[in-house]
Amino acid sequence: MNIKKIQELIELMNNNNLGEIEIEQEGQKVKLKKTTAQGIIEQVVPQAAALQQPQAAAAAPAKPKEAAGNLKEVKAPMVGTFYRSPSPDSEAYVDVGKVVHKGDVLCIIEAMKIMNEVKSEFDGKIVQIPVENAEPIEFGQTLFLIEPI
Amino acid sequence: MFSKILIANRGEIALRIIRACKELGVRTVAVYSEADADSLHVRFADEAVCIGKAAPSESYLNIPSIVSAAEITDVEAIHPGYGFLAEDAHFAEICESCHLKFIGPTPENIKQMGDKMMAKDTMKKAGIPVIPGTENVIKTKEEVLKEAKKIGYPVIIKASAGGGGKGMRVCHNDVSLVGAFLTAQSEAEAAFGNPDVYMEKYINEPRHVELQILADEKGNVVHLGERDCTVQRRHQKLIEESPSVSITDKMRKEMGEEAVKGAEAAGYVGAGTIEFLVDGNNFYFMEMNTRIQVEHPVTELVTGIDLIKEQIKIATGAKLPFKQEDIKFNGCAIECRINAEDPENDFRPSPGKIEAIYKPGGPGIRLDTHVYAGYVVPPYYDSMIAKLLAHGNTRQEAIDIMLRALSEFLVEPIPTTVDFHKRVLSDSDFRSGKYSTHFIEKYFPKKEE
Numbered sequence: 391m392n393i394k395k396i397q398e399l400i401e402l403m404n405n406n407n408l409g410e411i412e413i414e415q416e417g418q419k420v421k422l423k424k425t426t427a428q429g430i431i432e433q434v435v436p437q438a439a440a441l442q443q444p445q446a447a448a449a450a451p452a453k454p455k456e457a458a459g460n461l462k463e464v465k466a467p468m469v470g471t472f473y474r475s476p477s478p479d480s481e482a483y484v485d486v487g488k489v490v491h492k493g494d495v496l497c498i499i500e501a502m503k504i505m506n507e508v509k510s511e512f513d514g515k516i517v518q519i520p521v522e523n524a525e526p527i528e529f530g531q532t533l534f535l536i537e538p539i
Numbered sequence: 540m541f542s543k544i545l546i547a548n549r550g551e552i553a554l555r556i557i558r559a560c561k562e563l564g565v566r567t568v569a570v571y572s573e574a575d576a577d578s579l580h581v582r583f584a585d586e587a588v589c590i591g592k593a594a595p596s597e598s599y600l601n602i603p604s605i606v607s608a609a610e611i612t613d614v615e616a617i618h619p620g621y622g623f624l625a626e627d628a629h630f631a632e633i634c635e636s637c638h639l640k641f642i643g644p645t646p647e648n649i650k651q652m653g654d655k656m657m658a659k660d661t662m663k664k665a666g667i668p669v670i671p672g673t674e675n676v677i678k679t680k681e682e683v684l685k686e687a688k689k690i691g692y693p694v695i696i697k698a699s700a701g702g703g704g705k706g707m708r709v710c711h712n713d714v715s716l717v718g719a720f721l722t723a724q725s726e727a728e729a730a731f732g733n734p735d736v737y738m739e740k741y742i743n744e745p746r747h748v749e750l751q752i753l754a755d756e757k758g759n760v761v762h763l764g765e766r767d768c769t770v771q772r773r774h775q776k777l778i779e780e781s782p783s784v785s786i787t788d789k790m791r792k793e794m795g796e797e798a799v800k801g802a803e804a805a806g807y808v809g810a811g812t813i814e815f816l817v818d819g820n821n822f823y824f825m826e827m828n829t830r831i832q833v834e835h836p837v838t839e840l841v842t843g844i845d846l847i848k849e850q851i852k853i854a855t856g857a858k859l860p861f862k863q864e865d866i867k868f869n870g871c872a873i874e875c876r877i878n879a880e881d882p883e884n885d886f887r888p889s890p891g892k893i894e895a896i897y898k899p900g901g902p903g904i905r906l907d908t909h910v911y912a913g914y915v916v917p918p919y920y921d922s923m924i925a926k927l928l929a930h931g932n933t934r935q936e937a938i939d940i941m942l943r944a945l946s947e948f949l950v951e952p953i954p955t956t957v958d959f960h961k962r963v964l965s966d967s968d969f970r971s972g973k974y975s976t977h978f979i980e981k982y983f984p985k986k987e988e
Contacts, residue, residue, distance in 0.1 A: 468603070468604060468607065469604050469607035469608045470610075501610070502603060502607060502637070526611035526612070527611075528588045529590050529604065
């Protein structure tokens with residue numbers, strides 16, 4: 391991974407209005423994350439080293455990235471743990487590519503032992519799910535990117 | 540010692556608690572509203588969780604949100620700071636039931652002392668002097684007239700669930716009494732959700748002197764001296780100092796003993812403050828604050844004891860590391876609360892971006908603040924942006940140090956109370972120590988209420 395490559399990645403990010411990009415190549419992993427106006431380049435880590443899992447909100451709080459174009463963000467209405475399915479052995483409520491309608495349940499946020507359903511506010515297609523199953527999430531965190539139809 | 544603590548607060552106190560935790564080797568979790576995303580407490584903490592929108596009800600008062608944040612970050616304890624949920628017994632109970640240690644007094648302490656009448660009753664039974672007043676809540680107009688006659692004018696009507704100067708009305712005669720009674724009730728209902736009011740003898744020109752106490756879970760209680768908080772505006776403290784120039788050494792000793800007795804009678808645990816009204820050579824219990832207070836650094840400077848660390852240690856179940864005879868007092872300390880307010884325009888809040896700031900330093904100065912150049916003071920919370928403290932060998936020296944520091948303190952472009960404090964500290968009445976709670980009015984005559 392050299393400076394030229396990293397510059398190319400930054401250009402890629404800017405041209406596509408991306409807030410975050412992660413590239414794995416030849417046993418090396420690079421993650422670039424934009425916060426406010428400046429970019430922060432995280433360490434280049436060899437594949438073997440355990441990647442430090444950023445906490446629910448990193449030391450520099452990540453602002454929800456600007457949704458590119460006409461994508462709408464579904465943001466967490468509360469603090470808790472994000473679950474993609476109603477129970478560990480059921481299927482996920484939605485997957486990338488699924489068309490959802492207003493009122494459909496998208497996920498569960500668990501807080502204080504209570505499961506809270508998060509429903510879609512509009513019709514659209516799921517384009518991205520930037521959070522992992524069982525990940526702790528904070529208020530306002532982007533859970534789904536939906537392309538309205 | 541706890542491995543991780545969540546700080547359920549914001550601003551300078553959140554920073555203060557994070558600092559104490561760092562020194563104790565405890566990891567910290569900050570919670571913040573969307574309006575506080577760029578706050579220092581968020582940056583200084585090891586982890587941070589956004590808990591809601593700007594409005595306090597949706598964030599710093601949002602119990603489910605805060606408890607969820609505690610769960611997902613796996614903390615062992617929560618420090619509530621002051622204000623917000625610090626004296627919310629319900630929150631303290633929820634923490635207990637979720638196996639989160641609430642760093643503060645017990646829910647029972649909070650309930651008992653939160654009810655101003657019950658608190659007074661507890662203290663009276665322990666033999667502590669209290670202000671003459673009604674034993675019970677006043678329910679009717681007939682009662683209020685009867686009680687006023689018994690106590691003797693002037694009287695003050697106060698909200699039972701109150702504080703911060705709200706729901707209070709002074710009356711000098713029967714004519715204004717009934718109207719004041721009804722207004723106080725509705726104000727109390729609006730501010731505290733409880734219209735209960737009681738009555739006390741009104742002491743004109745009182746001094747407000749409070750005693751800091753620390754109590755561990757094993758029943759050991761010490762006091763850490765007094766703070767004189769007489770300089771207030773509309774019942775909001777502006778300047779605090781220790782020791783107090785309005786009490787004699789004899790009174791100091793007695794008040795300390797009474798404060799300890801009071802805390803023991805209440806079965807109190809943690810850091811707390813017993814407020815007294817001083818009228819000449821008499822002192823009367825007014826109320827007890829069941830939290831760490833804004834002005835706690837004044838006591839830290841004269842005793843050398845870190846109150847936040849002691850709070851945390853008490854919460855682990857540890858015994859107090861000192862006895863009363865170990866507490867030594869050194870010099871004089873003054874605190875000026877610097878607010879983002881415009882003294883030229885009735886102290887109206889002046890939120891906005893701080894473009895430039897020069898913070899005072901040098902010997903004898905302590906500054907507790909969360910603001911920095913580029914920081915936007917949000918309009919949603921209280922207006923205090925810094926606590927400036929001076930510590931000298933004598934009161935005079937402390938005042939001189941404070942004046943010097945205030946002259947260095949530059950904040951632009953938002954108006955602040957820095958210059959106002961300069962004028963107060965230059966005032967001859969203040970310097971001589973002869974002033975009462977009405978002192979500030981001569982600078983800013985109160986509009987007739």
